[in-house]
Amino acid sequence: MTDLDPQPTVRLADPGALAAGLPHLLGFPPEESLVVVSLRGQEPMTVGLTARVDLPPPGHHGSLAGDLARSVRTDDPTAVVLVVVSEDDDGAAGLPHRTLVREAVLGFHAHRVPVRDALLVRRGRWWSYDCSGSCCAPGAGTPLPGGTSDLAVAAVVHGTVVEADRTALAARIAPTRSAGMAWACDEVGDELAAATAERGWDAVAEEGWDAVLTAVHGAGTARAPRLSDRQVARLAWGLRDADLRDRALTLALGESAPGAEAVWTELTRRAPAPLDAAPATLLAVSAWLRGDGALANVALDRALGSEPSYTLAGLLRTALDACLPPAVVRQVIREAAGPSGADR
Structure with a gap:
């Protein structure tokens, strides 16, 4: 390890x-x-x-x-x-x-x-x-x-944050499953499937991006409300789309970074597998760019444990094992985002 x-x-x-x-x-x-x-x-x-x-x-x-x-x-x-x-x-x-x-x-x-x-x-x-x-x-x-x-x-x-040991660090994002959360994920998943069939995925994905921005900006306030089960489910399902997830990566670069990390942390804890793989990977990126490699590794363990074939998590694991500097990761994200940046 x-x-x-x-x-x-x-x-x-x-x-x-x-x-x-x-x-x-x-x-x-x-x-x-x-x-x-x-x-x-x-x-x-x-x-x-x-x-x-x-x-x-x-x-x-x-x-x-x-x-x-x-x-x-x-x-x-x-x-x-x-x-x-x-x-x-x-x-x-x-x-x-x-x-x-x-x-x-x-x-x-x-x-x-x-x-x-x-x-x-x-x-x-x-x-x-x-x-x-x-x-x-x-x-x-x-x-x-x-x-x-x-x-x-x-x-x-x-x-x-200095924890007592690595086990305590992992406990910060330990799963908190509930029957209500599982029910919300099933319900929201069915609703998104119906909406996609009716209006197309592009429209549904754009609504998902709006939901991400709303949650991230809300998490950056002094009294951030706890996300409801349905909100967690909507965000987690949206991040299953690789394009939306890649847009979410850019939120780690600017003023939205603390709010984004807070949202990814909550989704990692509450979303059931494999819906937790994407937010756990986003959390790993945020932690790595912030200089918290220990949390980044724990989050990647979580993502790959939930979905071993999750491509972005596998690529990031290779990058971290090779000590890819955070500055290089930032540049890759900026180039992928293009001139419009994160909040497009």
Whole structure:
């Protein structure tokens, strides 16, 4: 399992600040993980892309290191920092997971990406694998810094919510099924089929786009009303149309982005499968562009779990696994939208 997060650029003073800021980079505190943080520019370097993977079994160290290096290289880093997060005790060779760290360093070296530092985070303290001082000796370590960091501030500004763990993050969009919702989807589906036969799909699709704009603009108000079951059903059925869904992608680019993400979140939670695949994919795009790669990955898991053959979700999964920068995604959406933009 991999989580990739393009985050706002933040300057960090020391390795401890970076280690303490991992929950804000990922959206949740990592456990038993290898985290790679891309660093950009010259001194003082800035934080770029962040990638996290579960700690692998020994036989997979080399292949994992190569995959990570190829992915993070797309961020054009000046260097990277490796962070092992583990509660494992020290071994005969000292700090745990040294073999994994060595393979990761070799993997990045093969791709001409320097490893600036390799850290271990464990039980509220951090160590450097390269440090020979007494503070980095097994059983010692340095306490993680407290207080409000630059990363915490940036996370709040950009809308990243830090959950207790990845399970809690997934729970934010967990399905909330009801008999009323299922009935509304059946009823609205029958109504749309009849309307399409009578007036044609173009007219029905345009009404669907108007419904999307109304919901998104309403969600951007201070007291946004909860969508009714019929509204959720109408929006979810409308987004099954690829052209309408692609128009909805453009809402992630401008002032409507917060309202759009709120609507996609509600539809993902309430619409039954496979009607939740489209809004879950739209939510993934919105989260990715906002810098919340953890939520983007969770939303994509939801979309592909609901409908494994959903093409846009599959393409986006490939893009995220390759660390496609959000700027490239924005440009693709702008080009697809044309000069008229989102609210045409």
